Every structure is written in structure tokens, then in C-alpha cells.
Amino acid sequence: xxxxxxxxxxxxxxxxxxxxLGITKHAAEALGEVVFVELQEAGETYDKDDEIGVVESVxxxxxxxxxxxxxxxxxxxxxxxxxxxxxEDPEGNAWFYKIKISDPAELESLLDINAYKALIA
Amino acid sequence: xxxxxxTPLYDLHVEMGGxxxxxxxxxxxxxYGDGVAAEHKQCRxxxxxxxVSHMGQVSLHGENIAQKxxxxxxxxxxTLPAGKARYTFFTNPEGGIMDDLIVSAxxxxxxxxxxxxxxxxxxxxLRSLELEVREIDRSLIAIQGPSAEAVVAxxxxxxxxxxxxxxxxxxxxxxxxxxxxxxxxxEDGFEISLPNAQAIEITRAFLAHPELAPAGLGxxxxxxxEAGLCLYGNDIxxxxxxxxxxxxxxxxxKRREQGGFPGAGxxxxxxxxxxxxxxxGIKPEGRAPARRxxxxxxxxxxxxxxxxSGGFGPSFEGPVSMGYVATxxxxxxxxxxxxxxxxxxxxxxxxxxxxxxNYKR
Numbered sequence: 001x002x003x004x005x006x007x008x009x010x011x012x013x014x015x016x017x018x019x020x021l022g023i024t025k026h027a028a029e030a031l032g033e034v035v036f037v038e039l040q041e042a043g044e045t046y047d048k049d050d051e052i053g054v055v056e057s058v059x060x061x062x063x064x065x066x067x068x069x070x071x072x073x074x075x076x077x078x079x080x081x082x083x084x085x086x087x088e089d090p091e092g093n094a095w096f097y098k099i100k101i102s103d104p105a106e107l108e109s110l111l112d113i114n115a116y117k118a119l120i121a
Numbered sequence: 122x123x124x125x126x127x128t129p130l131y132d133l134h135v136e137m138g139g140x141x142x143x144x145x146x147x148x149x150x151x152x153y154g155d156g157v158a159a160e161h162k163q164c165r166x167x168x169x170x171x172x173v174s175h176m177g178q179v180s181l182h183g184e185n186i187a188q189k190x191x192x193x194x195x196x197x198x199x200t201l202p203a204g205k206a207r208y209t210f211f212t213n214p215e216g217g218i219m220d221d222l223i224v225s226a227x228x229x230x231x232x233x234x235x236x237x238x239x240x241x242x243x244x245x246x247l248r249s250l251e252l253e254v255r256e257i258d259r260s261l262i263a264i265q266g267p268s269a270e271a272v273v274a275x276x277x278x279x280x281x282x283x284x285x286x287x288x289x290x291x292x293x294x295x296x297x298x299x300x301x302x303x304x305x306x307x308e309d310g311f312e313i314s315l316p317n318a319q320a321i322e323i324t325r326a327f328l329a330h331p332e333l334a335p336a337g338l339g340x341x342x343x344x345x346x347e348a349g350l351c352l353y354g355n356d357i358x359x360x361x362x363x364x365x366x367x368x369x370x371x372x373x374x375k376r377r378e379q380g381g382f383p384g385a386g387x388x389x390x391x392x393x394x395x396x397x398x399x400x401x402g403i404k405p406e407g408r409a410p411a412r413r414x415x416x417x418x419x420x421x422x423x424x425x426x427x428x429x430s431g432g433f434g435p436s437f438e439g440p441v442s443m444g445y446v447a448t449x450x451x452x453x454x455x456x457x458x459x460x461x462x463x464x465x466x467x468x469x470x471x472x473x474x475x476x477x478x479n480y481k482r
Binding site for chain 2: 032033035036038054056058059061080083
């Protein structure tokens with residue numbers, strides 16, 4: 001299916017009304033070595049722009065925001081044990097959440113790959 | 122705002138892949154390609170090179186320099202022999218700290234290194250003394266780590282005779298340079314004051330040594346934090362006293378007994394009665410770093426202080442913080458809670474440093 005991006009440097013890989021969510025390689029590189037990840041729990045629901053987690057590197061803390069209204073189906077709690085994975089495979093194994101999308105129409109407000117590439121160029 | 126200034130090593134930083142940021146009005150590398158943690162470990166295990174040319178270098182000339190400087194700082198300089206350096210601070214009339222600095226006694230003058238952000242204030246402050254105050258436009262590099270002696274001695278063999286907090290003038294590749302055995306990482310190491318015109322050439326020659334690699338401000342901060350060393354503007358400032366900050370080791374006995382420095386009233390009173398709060402090491406029990414501004418609570422939920430510096434310690438392999446807490450809660454081993462993003466995170470007061478200092482005494 002389609003992969004969307006946000007201006008907050010998250011990616012959302014959509015399949016039907018569910019999706020996998022993480023941070024981009026660009027974001028992981030800008031953060032530097034990730035030393036701490038804090039995730040929310042499965043079952044929680046959020047509105048667009050709600051804080052849904054924290055990623056901290058040796059340099060700084062940065063928040064993760066809901067790209068659209070969503071429910072968490074599964075959190076990748078392995079990241080809390082091995083935060084370094086976020087640097088190693090940010091757009092693959094180091095996904096943050098499997099989510100259920102509350103309103104698929106909100107996907108239209110997100111960026112496609114070309115728009116995201118232009119953003120970080 | 123004026124454009125940030127560039128140190129004489131700027132082009133070398135860019136060539137080496139330095140990620141340049143504006144720090145205290147200077148374009149400085151926060152890290153290079155290997156990243157903060159790798160540079161931090163490089164310093165603890167081998168040797169790292171830091172450009173600290175943004176710091177203010179000042180020399181004092183005239184009569185009775187030591188006595189005059191003692192009117193601004195609570196340390197003894199009349200007893201400081203030529204060739205020795207001493208950590209000290211300027212105190213304000215309220216007993217707070219205006220800046221911290223290193224004072225070195227040379228044969229016929231004193232040499233001072235002050236924080237970049239406080240340079241203008243400090244030079245003006247020193248000019249209140251009846252002394253000639255010269256701002257020195259030279260580069261300053263720090264070579265720090267267990268291999269630092271081998272790296273520096275490859276070009277200046279006589280530095281092996283220096284011990285911790287000793288300083289002298291050396292010939293380095295045909296140029297007169299002041300080399301001091303001290304630093305801001307907790308490791309053995311040297312700071313070298315170089316002529317600007319030769320700064321890149323000399324730095325490149327050091328970097329040819331296989332044990333040495335460049336490190337940026339990011340590693341400098343995590344190294345000093347693990348070593349329990351204060352950062353001016355974070356852990357100490359105009360409101361914190363040297364007693365609160367546990368820096369009274371820098372106040373020699375005679376000065377503690379006799380006073381005669383700005384803010385002596387508060388500082389001597391706190392020495393006698395104990396301060397209301399103390400700067401302590403705080404070790405979070407979990408993995409979440411507790412950064413500057415995080416509140417500290419006792420087990421009953423009362424706010425007893427806050428974090429002044431905090432982050433992740435790559436050698437400590439966990440989060441490390443420093444902060445002020447009420448004296449009643451300052452004993453090592455005391456359990457506290459850190460309020461991070463609205464949640465309690467358990468932590469323990471520890472005796473600084475987090476990583477043992479490794480100086481050559």
C-alpha cells in the first residue's frame with residue numbers, strides 16, 4: 001500500500017485502516033545515538049498532534065506526535081530495551097507502533113515520498 | 122545579533138565532517154561523523170582533541186598580581202608558585218559565582234582562561250584592578266585521555282615532566298606554546314595555547330597520531346558531566362554559592378579563615394552553618410535521562426530541588442544528572458523521585474563523580 005510522511009519526520013505505512021508508524025532515517029540521523037524510548041500502551045486512542053511517545057538521544061529529547069487520529073494496536077516495546085535499534089533500522093525493524101486509523105480521510109493531509117524528500121532536501 | 126565567529130580551526134572542523142552549531146557566539150562542532158558517544162569513548166579509552174579556542178585567554182601584568190586577584194576570587198594566589206595552575210571563580214557581592222576559570226602563574230605574569238560566554242564581563246571585571254589586562258588572540262586546543270601524554274610528547278617530549286595542574290611554555294614545532302596539564306573531561310590531558318597562524322598545521326600534526334581523534338562539544342559535555350565537573354550557566358551561576366556547589370576545595374584555608382573577597386559574608390556563613398541546598402550527583406534508576414529543569418521530589422512528594430545538568434553517560438552506560446537538593450536530602454544513598462513528563466522516576470543521590478577521575482598527580 002502507500003507510505004506517508006509527516007513534517008515531524010514520521011513515516012506511516014498504511015494497509016487498509018491499519019498502519020505501521022515510525023521515525024524516518026533522516027530524523028534518526030539528526031537525533032544521533034538514541035539512548036531512550038518511551039512508548040504508550042496498546043489500546044490507547046489519540047487525536048492528531050497528541051504526544052504518543054518520547055525519543056531521547058545523547059543530544060536531546062524529542063517527542064513523537066500522532067500524525068492523525070489513531071488507536072494503538074501494538075507498541076514495539078523491544079525499542080525500550082534496545083533504543084539503539086532506532087539508529088540501525090529506523091524505517092524497518094525499529095517501527096514504534098501498529099495503529100488503527102480512525103479517519104482515513106486524514107491521510108490526505110500527510111506528505112508523500114516526494115513531498116517529504118523536498119522537505120528534507 | 123552579530124554573525125557567530127569562527128575559530129582558526131573552523132575550516133579543519135568542516136573538512137573533518139564537524140556538524141557546526143552556534144555556541145556562545147562561535148561556530149563550533151557539536152560532533153563529527155562518528156557521533157557523540159563514539160567521541161566520548163575515544164576520550165576515555167585513547168585520546169580526543171577538542172577545539173576550545175572560543176574560550177577567553179587573558180594575561181595579567183603588573184605589580185602584586187596575586188594579591189589583587191585575591192580581591193576578586195576566594196582562592197589563594199600569593200601561595201601559587203610559577204608553573205602551577207589553580208581552579209577558581211569570581212564571586213559577586215551576594216556570594217554567587219560570576220564565572221569559573223583557571224588561573225596559571227607564569228614567571229612574570231598570570232594567565233587566565235575564562236568561559237566564552239563570560240569573556241566580556243570577566244575582562245571588564247579584571248580591568249577594575251590596577252593591572253594591565255591583555256586579551257590574548259591565540260587558539261586553544263585540549264588533548265584529553267589516557268593516551269594524551271603520548272600524543273603531545275610526540276611533538277613536545279618535555280611535557281612528560283608536567284603533573285596535573287602544572288603549566289609551562291614549550292617549543293612546539295618551532296613555535297612557543299603554553300601547555301598546561303589539565304582539562305574538563307576527568308581524564309589526564311593537556312590544554313595548549315597556540316599561535317592562530319599555525320593552529321591548523323600544529324593540530325593536523327597531533328591528529329596524525331593513531332590514538333587521537335577529534336571530538337565536539339557534545340562529548341565535551343557528557344565527559345564533564347560524568348566527571349562531576351560544573352558547567353557555568355547550568356550548575357553554577359550568579360545565584361549559587363561555592364559552598365552550595367561543593368567547590369570549597371578551591372578556597373584555600375587562609376581565604377576561608379580571613380575572607381576578603383566579594384560575598385564573603387554569605388560564603389563564610391554557609392561554611393560555618395551549612396548551606397540550605399547542595400549540588401549533588403543524581404542517578405536515575407531507570408533508563409530515562411533527567412535533563413536540566415526536571416524537578417526533584419522527596420519520597421513524600423515534596424519538591425526539594427531541580428536538575429541543572431543531565432543526559433546520558435556513554436561510559437557510565439546510563440543516565441546521569443546533577444542538581445541542587447535541600448541539604449536534608451543531599452546524603453549519598455538518599456532515594457528521590459524525578460518528575461519527568463509528569464511521571465515519577467525513582468533516582469538515588471550519589472557522590473560525584475559518576476566516572477572516576479584519572480589525573481596524573
